[in-house]
C-alpha cells in the first residue's frame with residue numbers, strides 16, 4: 001500500500017488535488033471533512049456529535065475522528081493505498097494513524113504539504129462559502145478560528161513527519177494542473 005497524507009491549511013487545495021491524484025495513482029481518497037459532512041447531512045449519531053465542533057470551526061475530538069477514520073480505511077481492504085485528506089490533524093491522530101497502519105502491516109509513505117499564503121486562503125474560503133453552503137466557510141471569524149486550530153494543533157505535525165524523513169512541501173499557488181504536476185513529482189520519486 002502506498003499511503004499518502006495530503007497536508008495543508010484549510011483552503012490549500014487538498015480536496016481539489018485529491019480528485020486528480022486518486023485517479024492517477026488509483027488510490028482510495030478519504031477526506032475526513034467529507035465523511036463528517038455526509039454524517040451531518042444524514043443526521044447520523046456521528047453527525048450529531050461532530051456538528052457543534054464543525055460549525056464553530058473547531059476540531060472534532062481525536063477519539064471520535066480516529067474511530068471514524070479507521071472504520072473508513074477498513075472499508076477498503078484491497079486498496080493500492082489511501083490518500084488521506086484532512087487526517088491526521090493533531091499529533092495524537094498521527095500517532096494513532098501510525099499505530100493503526102503498523103497493525104495492518106503498512107505505513108505512511110509520504111506527507112505532502114500544499115503551501116499557500118493565509119490571506120489568499122481566507123479569500124478562497126469565503127468565495128467557496130458563497131456556493132458550497134458550508135457554514136464554516138461563510139464567516140471570517142470561523143475561518144480565522146480554523147487557522148488558529150491549524151497553527152496550534154496541526155502545524156506541529158510538520159516536525160513529526162520531518163523527523164521521519166517523510167515531509168515534502170509543494171508550492172500550492174498556481175494552476176490546478178501545475179500543482180498536480182508538483183505533487184506527482186514527489187510521489188513518482190518515492
Ligand SMILES: Nc1ncnc2c1ncn2[C@@H]1O[C@H](COP(=O)(O)OP(=O)(O)O)[C@@H](O)[C@H]1O
Pocket residue numbers: 009010011032033034036053054055057058059060061062065085086087088089090093136146
Ligand atoms: N482530522 C480531523 N480531526 C478533527 N476534526 C476534523 C478532522 N477532519 C475534519 N474535521 C472537522 O471537519 C471540519 C471540516 O473539515 P475539512 O473540510 O477537511 O476542513 P478544511 O476545509 O478546513 O480543511 C473541520 O473544521 C473539523 O471540524
